[in-house]
Amino acid sequence: MEAEPDRLTHAALFEGFFIAGLSGFGGVLPFARRIMVDRRHWLTDAEFADLFSLCQFLPGPNIVNLSAAFGARHRGITGALAAMAGLLAAPITIVITLGLLFAxxxxxxLVHHGIEGLTAAASGLILATALKIAGPALRIPTGLAMVVLAFVLFAILHLALPLVIAIALPISLLLAARRVK
Known part of the structure; x- marks a missing residue:
């Protein structure tokens, strides 16, 4: 029996997320996006942004939610487990090892200065990834308006995230409905 071409194997899910987890220890999202969109072409930019947006609403770490949702899409519960195991295997091992070394x-x-340098590098990776993820939304005028609205509500007015969502969601749905017509 031939495998479905759009379904990834458990091994591919584990390997892809293992590489992301190993490469991006402390900031996996940029590496997961690079693997899933740029290198393996599992998702387009827009598909990645949509899936990641959904995963931000779920409880728990966004990247773990992303691995679970993506793995489940391809192989059900066992695919979700394979993707999450791949994502978490290296970081768990690294954290335990680093904890022992830090003790x-x-x-x-020198250790403290090294950690400060890593903090700056991680901040740059997060900013670059945020811009890449926002790319599809920024190309649409209504998407750009929603980005600006969310930024103003959250970063400038300091509203709580649930309130920002409560305000932005109906506006976003209205704008999307108008775009579809």
Whole structure:
């Protein structure tokens, strides 16, 4: 029996998310997007942005939700487990190892300076990925308007996220309905 061409194997799901988890320890999203969109072409930019947006509404870490949702789409519950196991295997091992090393060498000033440098690099990766994910929305005038609205409500007016969602969701649905007509 031939496998369905659009269904990834458990091994492919595990491997793809393992590489993302290993490459992006502490900031997996940029690497997961690069693997899923740019390298393996599992999703388009817009599909990735849609799936990631959905996963942001679910409880728990967004990237774990993304791996579970994507894995489930291809192989059901076992695909979700394979993708999540791949994503988490390396970081869990790294965290345990780093914890042991920090207990031993944590008082060294060089260690603290190194961590500060990693913080700056991670911030740059997050910003670059945010711009890539926002790309599809920014190309549509109504999408750009929603990005600006959400930014103003959250970053400038300091409204709580549930309130931002309560305000932005009906406006977004109205604008999307008008676009479809």
């Amino acid at each position: 031993r060498f944590g008082k060294n000033p």
